[in-house]
Amino acid sequence: MSRQLNPSQVWTQYPVASRLVEVNTKTGFSLTAGSYAVLASSTQGGVINVGSAYSNTATISSVTTTRATVYYGGGTYAVAAGNDGGSRITLTNATTVTANRGTNSGDQETGYRVNEFF
């Protein structure tokens, strides 16, 4: 990102980089992890319409899979699909939730919720 610099901005010589850099005077204080708390850090969810297919996916905000869990949020099924046994929800990767089912007949909506823990 580049933009026109304000001539009144403060500049200094940073010894490591050996080049002119702007000094950030806007930050009053800084906090590392452990110095602050996080509220409702990562909960997201939705509904996947599997349609007339065996599976479908939803794209989600990125999570760290080793500390995230996906929950089944219930499902609705077309009346004609009497043999539909429900669906299986999987956190496929950091940005994908997959809904699978055993048939591809009839329409199906599958709810899901992804929680990430810290």
Next chain:
Amino acid sequence: MNSSSVSTVTRHLAWFAVETGTWIGEWCGTVPAPVVPPSVSGDARLLRLNAWLQELQSYITPDGSPYEMESQAWDLQRWDACPVGGAVCVDVTTHGWPVGDFRWATFNVVDRRLTFSESHLYLQVSTDTLQLDVNHTSGRPVQTTDTKLVADVTDTAFAPWHGQLFGRFVSKGGRLVFLPRDPGRFPEIVSHAVTDQHPALAVLASLDQARLALESAHR
């Protein structure tokens, strides 16, 4: 100590306005690691780490830094409007999220608490089948992929019906028309609004049209 012996760490930093708690920007890159003796622990360690962070971040601005940057995202208007000492820099590395994901978070300086209270509503279209097949809610951005077109419909005409907007796009009369799976669930004008001549932009480009159409209908 020469530069080759300095150990480095990757840090993802976010700046928030002290007064309002709103997001100003984010930066991620490689910085010199902090040096804290193992015998220093607890509050004393945090004190040193906060001082280390304050020092290293003082050389980071939207205009550049001496460190190796991976990515950054800034609201330049908020940055320019921020007074001296009016921002707090928070190390958010531990979350492991992409740069830009904290844009809707707020930081409460009094309680020193990071909050994700703002939920955004998304509709997703499978680009191979042209099915609007996912309604998703998240407090962070969701990125479009090769197979999923993601539209943020927060505060749009679609918001009241989020959670039940499913259907498919078909070509009709030279236009791409949205056929809802359950047309009776919401006003016809909503489904008519989800149209555009370019499949890849079908939902995104129609949002303003939908808003205008609904506003006109309510006048």
